[in-house]
Amino acid sequence: AQSVTQLGSHVSVSEGALVLLRCNYSSSVPPYLFWYVQYPNQGLQLLLKYTSAATLVKGINGFEAEFKKSETSFHLTKPSAHMSDAAEYFCAVSESGQAGTALIFGKGTTLSVSS
Amino acid sequence: DAGITQSPRHKVTETGTPVTLRCHQTENHRYMYWYRQDPGHGLRLIHYSYGVKDTDKGEVSDGYSVSRSKTEDFLLTLESATSSQTSVYFCAIRGLSSYEQYFGPGTRLTVT
Numbered sequence: 001a002q003s004v005t006q007l008g009s010h011v012s013v014s015e016g017a018l019v020l021l022r023c024n025y026s027s028s029v030p031p032y033l034f035w036y037v038q039y040p041n042q043g044l045q046l047l048l049k050y051t052s053a054a055t056l057v058k059g060i061n062g063f064e065a066e067f068k069k070s071e072t073s074f075h076l077t078k079p080s081a082h083m084s085d086a087a088e089y090f091c092a093v094s095e096s097g098q099a100g101t102a103l104i105f106g107k108g109t110t111l112s113v114s115s
Numbered sequence: 116d117a118g119i120t121q122s123p124r125h126k127v128t129e130t131g132t133p134v135t136l137r138c139h140q141t142e143n144h145r146y147m148y149w150y151r152q153d154p155g156h157g158l159r160l161i162h163y164s165y166g167v168k169d170t171d172k173g174e175v176s177d178g179y180s181v182s183r184s185k186t187e188d189f190l191l192t193l194e195s196a197t198s199s200q201t202s203v204y205f206c207a208i209r210g211l212s213s214y215e216q217y218f219g220p221g222t223r224l225t226v227t
Binding site: 049 | 157
């Protein structure tokens with residue numbers, strides 16, 4: 001069965017510092033991978049997605065993620081944190097080729113940014 | 116904007132009462148999903164639909180039923196609400212490529 005593990009339920013950084021949110025997945029077939037962001041009292045917004053093309057994926061708001069098959073990881077990074085990045089972030093996996101398959105989500109990581 | 120609305124946005128109900136949540140989409144997507152979000156659990160799939168009258172169960176389907184009589188509407192029903200169903204409920208549609216999903220604004224349900 002597929003699963004997603006997000007290491008660290010809370011991450012705190014200073015404004016301007018590197019953001020690194022960790023995600024590891026398990027899947028028996030090549031997966032599609034996603035990062036979503038959720039601001040307070042809002043729905044989830046797609047940040048970026050990996051679909052077996054380039055292993056380094058660029059998303060919105062300056063975020064990017066690198067797919068590493070050997071490490072079964074898809075960590076999210078941003079070179080310089082901004083106060084507006086404070087939110088909850090979810091990693092998700094979908095088994096490629098499975099039409100209608102729902103996303104399997106990690107439990108989320110809350111990012112705090114201090115000035 | 117994927118054109119997804121959910122109603123109601125907030126609801127308080129009593130244990131044992133039936134509750135129906137509505138998800139409406141404007142872009143004729145085939146696949147629709149209902150998730151619940153609880154602290155420490157992320158999002159978990161309740162039910163999904165792959166077409167009109169075609170639905171299937173997800174990870175946490177007990178106590179929930181769904182219906183889809185039109186492409187644009189996907190209804191989630193709690194036949195007899197319990198306090199354990201207090202949660203935030205999200206509807207999602209699947210994009211046309213790469214299986215990404217787009218989410219509605221959510222419904223916060225409190226069962227007292």
